Amino acid sequence: MNIKEKIIEKGLLFCALLTILTTLGIIAVLVIQSVSFFKEVSFLDFITDTEWTPLFSNKHYGILPLFAGTFLTTFIAILVAVPIGLIIAIYLSEYAPKKLRNILKPALEVLAAVPTVVYGYFALVYVTPFLQNIFPSLSGFNSLSPGLMMGIMILPLVSSLSEDALYAVPKFLKEGSFALGATKFQTAWKVMVPAAFSGIAVSVILAISRAIGETMIVAIAAGQQPRLTMNPLVPVETATTYIVQVSMGDVPHDSIEYKTIFAVGMSLFVFTLVLNNISFWLKKRYQETYN
Amino acid sequence: MKIEAKNVNFFYGPDQVLRDISMSIKKNTVTALIGPSGCGKSTFLRLFNRMNDLIETAKLEGEILIDGVDIYNKNINVNELRKTIGMVFQKPNPFPKSIFENVAYGMKVNGITDKSIIEESVEESLKQAALWEEVKDKLKKSAFALSGGQQQRLCIARALAVKPSVLLMDEPASALDPISSIKIEELIYQLKASYTIMIVTHNMQQASRTSDKTAFFYMGELVEFDDTRTLFTNPKKERTQNYITGRFG
Numbered sequence: 001m002n003i004k005e006k007i008i009e010k011g012l013l014f015c016a017l018l019t020i021l022t023t024l025g026i027i028a029v030l031v032i033q034s035v036s037f038f039k040e041v042s043f044l045d046f047i048t049d050t051e052w053t054p055l056f057s058n059k060h061y062g063i064l065p066l067f068a069g070t071f072l073t074t075f076i077a078i079l080v081a082v083p084i085g086l087i088i089a090i091y092l093s094e095y096a097p098k099k100l101r102n103i104l105k106p107a108l109e110v111l112a113a114v115p116t117v118v119y120g121y122f123a124l125v126y127v128t129p130f131l132q133n134i135f136p137s138l139s140g141f142n143s144l145s146p147g148l149m150m151g152i153m154i155l156p157l158v159s160s161l162s163e164d165a166l167y168a169v170p171k172f173l174k175e176g177s178f179a180l181g182a183t184k185f186q187t188a189w190k191v192m193v194p195a196a197f198s199g200i201a202v203s204v205i206l207a208i209s210r211a212i213g214e215t216m217i218v219a220i221a222a223g224q225q226p227r228l229t230m231n232p233l234v235p236v237e238t239a240t241t242y243i244v245q246v247s248m249g250d251v252p253h254d255s256i257e258y259k260t261i262f263a264v265g266m267s268l269f270v271f272t273l274v275l276n277n278i279s280f281w282l283k284k285r286y287q288e289t290y291n
Numbered sequence: 292m293k294i295e296a297k298n299v300n301f302f303y304g305p306d307q308v309l310r311d312i313s314m315s316i317k318k319n320t321v322t323a324l325i326g327p328s329g330c331g332k333s334t335f336l337r338l339f340n341r342m343n344d345l346i347e348t349a350k351l352e353g354e355i356l357i358d359g360v361d362i363y364n365k366n367i368n369v370n371e372l373r374k375t376i377g378m379v380f381q382k383p384n385p386f387p388k389s390i391f392e393n394v395a396y397g398m399k400v401n402g403i404t405d406k407s408i409i410e411e412s413v414e415e416s417l418k419q420a421a422l423w424e425e426v427k428d429k430l431k432k433s434a435f436a437l438s439g440g441q442q443q444r445l446c447i448a449r450a451l452a453v454k455p456s457v458l459l460m461d462e463p464a465s466a467l468d469p470i471s472s473i474k475i476e477e478l479i480y481q482l483k484a485s486y487t488i489m490i491v492t493h494n495m496q497q498a499s500r501t502s503d504k505t506a507f508f509y510m511g512e513l514v515e516f517d518d519t520r521t522l523f524t525n526p527k528k529e530r531t532q533n534y535i536t537g538r539f540g
Binding site: 098170181182183 | 340342345347370371372373378380381382384386388397400401446450453
């Protein structure tokens, strides 16, 4: 019996370690390849050069155009997801009858279950042509249309987590506001949202991380032209799209072109790691405030 | 009579939690509501600012009158009503704002925008709640920086700032240490001059120290309602006698 228990315990430990080891392995590969990349390309060029042309004969290794594409599509997505998501969250937690909330919330979360490739084709085949009616100068590939679709994709992340945060605000805080003659809207906006602020901020940060890392939608609908621009109407290339492009191509292993994808991957990883840490810190601070 | 309850029955869904309660309360008095947990005393208190409206399945029969007006009448604006009936809760519940903004909140949501009026009222309310001296130099600081007892006095100041005539207190000292508790009791005694106060309490010493009248609730019924001194020294009902001597509850 005792031996059996021990085997089970070790088995569980092994499973836990396996996931950690996998992550460490991925990080190790990223770091090793990036280090060898930066032996050939100066880090300063990497972060200041305004052109990204590693696959051309005149090679430039400036990450800025890729990050501009990532930033622009993410920004548009956040512009869609945060206001709408927050309004939905306030409606669900403060206004909707319990029964309606129990139907609407899971229904919204289904949006997150749609495969992103579907969003991507939808952006390319429906949203872009539709938007071209409004903006005739809109290119077939652009950041506006995939940005909007990405906003829809991360909407449930914002609405659902923000709703959880609002719902977790102690009931007596809401009652305190009502007891002073405040209306529902005043209570929601001036007491509940500030009280749930950290939770809402966490949801927004997670949504940003998700949008930065999103690959399929932008690979399909945003184009493959690295361009340092804030114009949402022209083709761009995001960091993730670049990685797809090179991975799928016939770039020889261990060439400098091949190593670029690890350098780009490493940059993305650092970005999302920082964001996740901020959200972790916010969460912790929030819990301290209420206990 | 300032406050009257007439034949009040109250239900949460199918459960009746208050049974045929009638009570009259005079202006500028303190009335304590005592009784074991689940006896309905908090529910009864929350009828007077219609806080039970927040519960979807709640149902009231009978009448609640304040200054002779039925507050459950269809023409009553609940937000206006709640301005005239202040409430202090069991756990201090300051808003995630500064000390100043906490007290100013009630005025601001009620459309008062004049800065000097708000500043004056904040100071006056904090003085009334015996908190001014302790916080006057840190009004911009977060309310969470205050101790539990200070937070509760802040919540009292917040309630007073909208100039109510009635103050409902739901076990206002139960989450506080003995010294903070005594401070709240002293405060109740002073506030009686300007407000009609109803206080729910578990603590019978507190009820006898602070109140003029005491109502003993048991299982949703009002067992006995009398002058505090009479109720504690010479109760008419055996159940009251058993409760105040600590035989149950």
